Amino acid sequence: MRQVTITLNGESRSCLVKPNETLLDVLRDKLGVKSPKCGCDHGDCGSCAVLLNGKSVRSCLIFAIECEGMEIRTLEGVSGDKLSALQEAFIEFNSFQCGYCAPGVIITATELLETNPHPSLDEIKEALSGNLCRCTGYTPIFDAIMAVTKKEDE
């Protein structure tokens, strides 16, 4: 076991990990952050996405021990005291049904809007191509993101 210290949603957190424990398992089981979900566990579905030093990554394909000293943001850190504009839009557009993919989608869309505040529909589709949703057919997800980019214009 080795002590790992990360900045998780703005707070410094430490825990003991074995080298073979994934970031996803450590976040969920040792640090109590439950928004990243285990979907495919193979890096294909995007439901475990978190922001590592500001970039979206698959937490199921990263070992927690690799993250020493790094900054990790999960959905819990995106919303803070109130929901983000993006989350409000997802509610308004009824973008999710079962919600299992939602944390990963919101993380990926947050990264997109932070790097490219006014993406085209094609850019949104490309950015979210690694986030699988089996409920919605994606249309209400894309609509919500488009609405946020337009709101910022006003």
Add this chain to the structure above:
Amino acid sequence: MPVTHDFEYRRPQTLDEMLGLLSDYQDGAVILAGGTDLALELKEDLRRPDLVIDIKGLAEFKRIEVIDGTLQIGALVTFSDLLASELIKSQFYPLWESAASVASVGIRNRATMVGNICSAVPCMDSAPVLMCYDAQIALTSKAGEKIVPIAEWFIAPRKTLRKADELVAGIRIPIIAIEHAGVFVKLGRYKGEDLAQANLAILMSADLEYRICFGSVAPVPVRAVPIEEFLRGKKPEVNVLDQAAAMVETLISPITDVRASREYRMHICKVMLKRGLAVTHERLAGKNAEHLFILGG
């Protein structure tokens, strides 16, 4: 799926320390950069290393630069780094195009091009373009540095010339002096995380020299030398394209698997070659031709 096998983890801060560990542990060590392939192999128990050496502490491998007419891509350069590089986009467009086709942003933020050619899975997207550029693999070990032409690098699916005590420091691409254009063509079932059912890179110079490489349709990437020789000096007109496409069958050896049949891959490779040559020709003439991501199967 937790990783059941226990291993040691080290993150060396210097190259000397890194090479010392590799030399001490040999086959017992695996090198970790982005880890998008390695984590899966560990989860599926395909590898049982004693030691995982994380090279992300070695900042010198993070660079994309041109030195003495050679583009150098370090071992820690991710696909996202390549996509963000104006140098790559403006001067090595087919390379940029292939990087853009790899998985999705959450993978590209971690996965490295060097890792892609070290994993050497036949459907890798980096190899065809690198084969066309006659890239060189820069290896380093305690014994010294070594350069291997990429044409010799791949020896079988998931097998390369890398020896247990060697680290791939980077990829070197000699800059082509003459005016040229190129394309990367990928066949997938959908955009996003899908692997290539077949892929293809083409470079064409203003004096009508061609370089063509197929991927994912043989155990290792295939430079289509007979087609390159046939095309030399010719413009890609319809009858020329048809004759070139007819030569594809003798060069590649696709398999049937869960993603496509042998027959389909064989057929579509001819289509990809024809479309790819046409687009390359347009790009050489300065036209802004579309990406060739073919959805099928």
